[in-house]
Amino acid sequence: MTVEGLAGQVNQQVERVRETYEALNSIESTMGSSDGMISVVVGPQGQVRDIELDPRVYRKLSATELADAIMEQINRAAAAVSEQRRHLLEPLMPDGLRYDQVFGENVTLDAFLPSPVDPDV
Template sequence: MSEDAFRLAMEDMAREYNRQAAQLKQAYTRLREMNAVGKSDDGMVTVTVGPRGQVQNIELNPRVYGKLSPSQLAHSILEQISAASGEVAERTKELMSPFVPEGLPYEEFFGDESSLDALLPQPINLEGRE
């Protein structure tokens, strides 16, 4: 490979890296701003969760105390937290999937059971033994 061809190849790689880095920064900005709202069918409970599923706000209709028992209210709140958290998880998956290496399941990269091992190659045996 000539020096000019090598330089052009390196410039192409640098441009591609810069493009991917800019896309990743944009995705992380969108991720930090993400939230979702879960609202009960009867409109008594509204829950907002943030980008990692953390509860940011709970709104209760003033009539909720006369309409639902404490256990029904607790159930409704938990149900809306779950619905909103599920929406955030799905939107996060859609946003981040393009950055997951090909052939690696998204759940291994970002799921509950994710670990650094999924991202790293197998260790190289430097001693020539198995």
């Protein structure tokens, strides 16, 4: 492979990473309850951006039920955002490194570190 060919590949990868980064920053998920009383919007980092409540919800649900219903929609929206992130980032993962090793719930440094060296070898 020529230097020009390698440079072209590097430039393509850089552009792909830029596009992915831009797409990551625009991820958003809106979830609403089946009765239409509750709607939430979650942004790219899982942050709640908006909560909309139909005024009738206060007559329909107790405070505890309302809190639970809001949390259910937030969790659904956050899971959808997480899946969108996975879809965007998995193609960029290096060979031998899985998405969940880097971004999963129980991430450790093991995925990034070499195996221990035996000093007797």
